Amino acid sequence: xxxxxxxxxxxxxxxxxxxxxxxxxxxxxxxxxxxxxxxxxxxxxxxxxxxxxxxxxxxxxxxxxxxxxxxxxxxxxxxxxxxxxxxxxxxxxxxxxxxxxxxxxxxxxxxxxxxxxxxxxxxxxxxxxxxxxxxxxxxxxxxxxxxxxxxxxxxxxxxxxxxxxxxxxxxxxxxxxxxxxxxxxxxxxxxxxxxxxxxxxxxxxxxxxxxxxxxxxxxxxxxxxxxxxxxxxxxxxxxxxxxxxxxxxxxxxxxxxxxxxxxxx
Amino acid sequence: xxxxxxxxxxxxxxxxxxxxxxxxxxxxxxxxxxxxxxxxxxxxxxxxxxxxxxxxxxxxxxxxxxxxxxxxxxxxxxxxxxxxxxxxxxxxxxxxxxxxxxxxxxxxxxxxxxxxxxxxxxxxxxxxxxxxxxxxxxxxxxxxxxxxxxxxxxxxxxxxxx
Numbered sequence: 194x195x196x197x198x199x200x201x202x203x204x205x206x207x208x209x210x211x212x213x214x215x216x217x218x219x220x221x222x223x224x225x226x227x228x229x230x231x232x233x234x235x236x237x238x239x240x241x242x243x244x245x246x247x248x249x250x251x252x253x254x255x256x257x258x259x260x261x262x263x264x265x266x267x268x269x270x271x272x273x274x275x276x277x278x279x280x281x282x283x284x285x286x287x288x289x290x291x292x293x294x295x296x297x298x299x300x301x302x303x304x305x306x307x308x309x310x311x312x313x314x315x316x317x318x319x320x321x322x323x324x325x326x327x328x329x330x331x332x333x334x335x336x337x338x339x340x341x342x343x344x345x346x347x348x349x350x351x352x353x354x355x356x357x358x359x360x361x362x363x364x365x366x367x368x369x370x371x372x373x374x375x376x377x378x379x380x381x382x383x384x385x386x387x388x389x390x391x392x393x394x395x396x397x398x399x400x401x402x403x404x405x406x407x408x409x410x411x412x413x414x415x416x417x418x419x420x421x422x423x424x425x426x427x428x429x430x431x432x433x434x435x436x437x438x439x440x441x442x443x444x445x446x447x448x449x450x451x452x453x454x455x456x457x458x
Numbered sequence: 459x460x461x462x463x464x465x466x467x468x469x470x471x472x473x474x475x476x477x478x479x480x481x482x483x484x485x486x487x488x489x490x491x492x493x494x495x496x497x498x499x500x501x502x503x504x505x506x507x508x509x510x511x512x513x514x515x516x517x518x519x520x521x522x523x524x525x526x527x528x529x530x531x532x533x534x535x536x537x538x539x540x541x542x543x544x545x546x547x548x549x550x551x552x553x554x555x556x557x558x559x560x561x562x563x564x565x566x567x568x569x570x571x572x573x574x575x576x577x578x579x580x581x582x583x584x585x586x587x588x589x590x591x592x593x594x595x596x597x598x599x600x601x602x603x604x605x606x607x608x609x610x611x612x613x614x615x616x617x618x619x620x
Contacts, residue, residue: 236463236464237464238464248468250469250472251464251466251469254469254472257476258476261476261480261483264480265479265483265484265487268483268487268488271487272491276488276491276492276495279495281499281502290488291492291495291496294488294492294496295496297489313493314481314485314489315481317485318477318480318481318484318485319481321480321484322480349473353463353464354465354469354470357473358470358474358477359473359477361470361474362474362477
């Protein structure tokens with residue numbers, strides 16, 4: 194008991210010493226003000242990263258490639274090591290994989306009962322991309338900008354280009370469903386929802402960017418960097434990772450089902 | 459043209475390419491194999507279900523067949539019982555008739571025997587009577603003086619009156 198108290202006191206002292214050290218040491222001075230930092234988080238026109246020396250891209254582009262690489266690597270590992278060992282009575286990992294695949298497959302079947310094969314595969318990958326991409330910002334991976342300063346890699350979809358790409362790609366997938374099922378009529382049905390790519394893109398962008406801005410703001414000030422990030426950084430990120438995944442996949446499946454429904458002449 | 463929000467078409471195309479790679483990769487590496495396995499398992503359980511349903515149907519058919527057979531057997535038992543009862547009845551009647559005939563025969567025999575006995579007794583009685591009469595006659599013939607006998611008889615009668 195005495196030893197336990199001693200350990201606790203030591204731990205608290207270490208924390209207080211580190212806090213005092215952090216506050217007293219001070220920072221070498223910021224390269225940018227909070228307005229500049231937040232403006233750059235939206236526009237990405239200052240901190241850019243060189244893509245293999247070919248082109249300067251937004252940090253979100255690097256995040257997107259990293260997320261894809263991580264997902265494909267994990268998928269390859271699962272394909273090689275886990276899937277061949279699947280049993281009729283599933284274990285924990287198998288159950289998780291089956292539930293994830295089954296969730297998107299069921300979503301596709303339910304919302305688009307006439308045509309769901311490709312839709313299931315697309316919303317599965319889009320869902321995985323949004324979910325893992327949003328959680329990716331929690332890792333706080335660093336990259337070096339073209340100016341030689343480090344920058345934390347953000348969630349890919351907090352980059353407007355990534356959000357537009359995913360929104361328009363989802364719209365094109367919906368259009369392809371309409372064309373395949375109903376030909377020219379399907380095109381008409383899809384074009385009727387002309388606001389869809391914009392709403393999908395900017396919904397994603399807005400949701401992810403707001404998270405990024407709040408996190409940026411919180412970390413900008415040292416005195417806000419204790420305890421608060423646990424709530425705004427982790428819980429909010431996890432929550433909107435789930436919500437945005439659900440919203441985009443559900444909307445895509447819903448509109449896909451609507452335009453691919455055989456027309457009754 | 460200066461596009462607002464720093465939108466870059468080249469980067470959008472790069473994101474499209476990235477998403478196309480991701481979609482294809484995840485489809486072939488994860489979605490398809492997992493779905494195939496799930497379908498295989500579903501087919502396996504459907505097959506088991508169909509087999510069980512087939513066996514159940516077969517069992518129901520066998521049960522119905524045995525029930526029909528059981529119903530037939532009950533009818534057969536009923537018929538056999540009726541037949542056996544009839545046979546028993548007939549046998550009893552036959553035995554009764556036989557017993558009656560036997561009884562009649564015994565009675566007739568007994569009557570004949572009785573008649574024969576009566577005749578024999580009568581014959582023997584007559585024979586005895588004749589013998590007694592002959593004896594009495596013989597005694598009468600060899601007896602003493604009839605007068606003294608008369609007296610004796612008379613005295614004997616007096617004594618009896620006293």
